[in-house]
Amino acid sequence: xxDKKYFSERHNLRQRSKYSEYELSELFVQSYYELSHxxxxxxxxxxxxxWGNWTKGIIANNxxxxxxxxxxxxxLVPIDDDRHYSEEDVFDLIxxxxxxxxxxxxxxxxxxxxxxxxxxxxxxxxYNIILNNYKDGYELTQEGYIRxxxxxxxxxxxxxxxxxxxxxxxxxxxxxxxxKFFHYKSDETDKRSAILEVGAVLENLKKTNKLELNNKxxxxxxxxxxxxxxxxNKPDQKSSYDKDVFYPWIFYNLLSAVDAxxxxxxxxxxxxxx
Numbered sequence: 001x002x003d004k005k006y007f008s009e010r011h012n013l014r015q016r017s018k019y020s021e022y023e024l025s026e027l028f029v030q031s032y033y034e035l036s037h038x039x040x041x042x043x044x045x046x047x048x049x050x051w052g053n054w055t056k057g058i059i060a061n062n063x064x065x066x067x068x069x070x071x072x073x074x075x076l077v078p079i080d081d082d083r084h085y086s087e088e089d090v091f092d093l094i095x096x097x098x099x100x101x102x103x104x105x106x107x108x109x110x111x112x113x114x115x116x117x118x119x120x121x122x123x124x125x126x127y128n129i130i131l132n133n134y135k136d137g138y139e140l141t142q143e144g145y146i147r148x149x150x151x152x153x154x155x156x157x158x159x160x161x162x163x164x165x166x167x168x169x170x171x172x173x174x175x176x177x178x179x180k181f182f183h184y185k186s187d188e189t190d191k192r193s194a195i196l197e198v199g200a201v202l203e204n205l206k207k208t209n210k211l212e213l214n215n216k217x218x219x220x221x222x223x224x225x226x227x228x229x230x231x232x233n234k235p236d237q238k239s240s241y242d243k244d245v246f247y248p249w250i251f252y253n254l255l256s257a258v259d260a261x262x263x264x265x266x267x268x269x270x271x272x273x274x
Contacts, residue, residue: 003129019134025085027130028094032079035101035126043114044100058100070096091138091146091184094127098144120144138184143175147182154252157259158182165265170201174258177201181251191247192230198254199225205261212264213257221257224250 008014019027035041046057059066067077071092076085085093101123102114124140131138137149142159150158158178164170174197180186181194202221205211211218228241228250 003125016133019130021087022084024087024090024130024134025083026081028085028090028127029079029081029083031126031130032097033081035123036079039104040101040119040123041097042104042112043102044097047112067093067096094131094140095145098123098140143179145179146184147179148184150182157252157255160259162258162262164262167204170204173197173201174255177251178255188243188247191243191251195225195230195247195251195254198251198258199230201258202254202261205258210261210265211257212261217257221254224253 009016039047042057044057045059045063046055048054063077064074068074073089073092076089076093079093098120101119102116103119103122105113105115120142124142128139131140131146132149137151138146139149140146162171162174177194177197180190180197183190186194202211202225206218206222213221228246230250
């Protein structure tokens with residue numbers, strides 16, 4: 001599990017070609033084998049000790065049924081290099097295994113132990129090397145879903161854990177919105193729904209006098225939200241526009257406003273003289 005670049009890539013003598021779906025399948029299987037060899041799936045699947053005794057893992061019994069129950073598709077496991085996995089199969093399996101992967105920990109006195117956090121870090125590193133170079137680029141997030149690769153300088157904005165003071169509903173809405181918008185399966189309807197989720201949070205901040213923006217910025221913000229035929233179907237709203245271009249622009253603007261609002265709220269609290 002190494003992201004080391006070798007001579008020709010380090011010196012920009014060649015660029016790695018983008019992976020095809022067939023290559024994605026091959027690389028997914030190879031990485032699975034390597035992780036399995038290093039015992040990253042022992043806690044999930046189980047293991048045989050030196051005396052040949054089998055200890056069951058989290059799946060309890062049948063691996064294929066376990067995967068079928070969660071993904072609704074049969075014949076995906078055991079992972080086999082003679083099988084071609086579609087893009088959807090690979091992405092689903094990567095997300096599923098991320099939920100259960102764990103790194104083995106050597107402990108002479110307490111037997112086999114596993115560290116889920118370390119396992120997930122290593123797992124993401126392994127598969128993101130592949131996903132980043134597939135088509136236009138994807139990545140497995142810390143939350144465990146595959147999304148479009150964000151490399152426009154706004155990664156920190158999207159990955160920030162937006163915490164709300166005494167407002168779990170808004171916190172959940174923002175989390176859901178980011179997943180909806182960037183998930184690899186997201187379509188136009190999902191992206192519109194994600195925009196509306198963020199919009200609802202902004203509306204709530206406004207109603208509770210927590211938005212903290214000046215009148216001009218607030219007016220422009222809600223003009224964006226209300227002027228692109230997202231919430232109200234009115235004749236004066238824009239409807240014929242390139243949603244592939246404008247939906248990301250709208251989403252980032254609204255999310256930036258939420259981020260700014262929360263920072264201003266915290267700054268106000270931090271500035272209190274006690």
